[in-house]
Amino acid sequence: MIKVENLTKYYGYNKAVSNLSFEVEKGEILGFLGPNGAGKTTTMKMLTCFMPPSSGRASIFGFDIQKDSMEVRRRIGYLPEKTPLYHDLKVKEYLELVARLKGVANTSIRSSIERSVESCGLEQVAGKIIGTLSKGYQQRVGIAQAVINDPELLILDEPTLGLDPRQIIDIRHLINNLGRERTVILSSHILPEVSQVCHRVIIINKGILVAVDSPENLRERLKKSSIIRVKVRASGDPGRISEIISSLEGVLMTKIQHADEETVSLIVESVPVKEMRDTIASVLVKNNIGLLEIYGEELSLEDIFIKLVTKEPA
């Protein structure tokens, strides 16, 4: 379990992270979301004991990041933002070096290398020089070094940055697999990724925590209104259809988007708490209007993100 309390970091007078507090449960995959300069990397650098916080504290599996830094470091795997690797070494040589530096016992070094090569899909390039690998494979090597000591906690800073869509999908699968038996904290700009991979999301902006919740709950919480799209068979005046729907309780507004001889499409805005689709459907049927399509439009995580970090007049 990871516990962060009032973590704060100043760079000179610039406050990069401000009183951040959150907890992570064992086995959870936590997403760290925020625009550029939000303080994601800074927070991760403190959690990985690269630099001490200016104030506040954090403990990882009961070990304080400042007092028991060595114990913490032994239990984590970290992939920094720019995937720093020794480009002159072969993949296996590099993993062996990291295994030794992370204190993997001599007798289990071979098996640790094999396990992490296999779990990161590096079998084909294990004998190659890292500098000659593609960006996607280098990223896998970066993840392989993070998992070589079989850490309980993985901290991955933008693991899919700079990869092509195919590689992104591969790395996402890899993270999902690795997250089965571990706690993972990852940061990302790619929002759909966070909702696919993570159990919980923390959104920060300018070093301040904006929201913590599951992707689903965030979506619920942020719906200020729900949008329902309706398509019906044209029967007489389109305005009459609009009036029928508008008269329902809970509907805020109805707009005709498109109308021709055959069909009429409408956008219905309703209060978020109520499920309006079946009421709309039944009132249309009662009035003998042929219903062709009806669906609720979900707010994408992208919209939530933008809504949360851009302060709009509530």
Next chain:
Amino acid sequence: MISKFRAIYLRELKYYFHSITAYVTICIFMIICGYFFFSIFRYYNFISLEIIQSSDLSANINLIDGVMRPMFSNISIIILLILPMITMRLISEEKKQGTFELLLTFPVSDTAIIAGKFFASLTILAIMLSLTLIFPIMLMIFSDPEMLPVLSGYLGLLLMGASFLSIGTFFSSLTSNQLVAGVSTFGVSLFFLVIGWAAPLTGSTISTILAESSILVHFESFSKGIIDLKDISYYLLLSLFFLFLTLKSLESSRWRA
């Protein structure tokens, strides 16, 4: 602790020998040393012939004073020039590429990191110096010079080199710019080398201090075959001092990073 030190030490050595750095450096070093050795040796032959012809029996020159001592002072200048090029990348390069950040999150103490890197560079120096043993060996084939001054001279060179290397390790930890690290190392090493020259110009107390802090002054006795604890401690303290500064610089780079 030891196994992590070993891992870093071996990684650094491997780097030098994987890239052509080590070979080029050692090669150039040997070529320059060879050139100096043969010109010093020719000059020595010339002088000895003169002495024999003039049959001036009071003149007393030997291979140690005539060849090895000039050789030692030349080698000390060559390593002053070459060692900064070996140490400048030690930490700077990792800082630049970001691998240092990752290294600092591994369960490895700062001391093990610095020691691993420093001793790797010291090993390169030891290899370079041991290759130059060919010159005294050549002298031994043709004549029989005293062995003690040769051995103590080499010990002195190794200690002197270690202080250059520790200065280099320190400057490499300050910056991610290798050139800046190299030039600063050279400057500070040169300063410690020439600081004794100012001694005769000043009052007696300052003069002693200046002379005692000079890298060259402490080398004198080694090249004469005298191994003095005072000189050994000087070099060890100087090296430890800069390695300690490196440790502090790593600690503060965590705060500033």
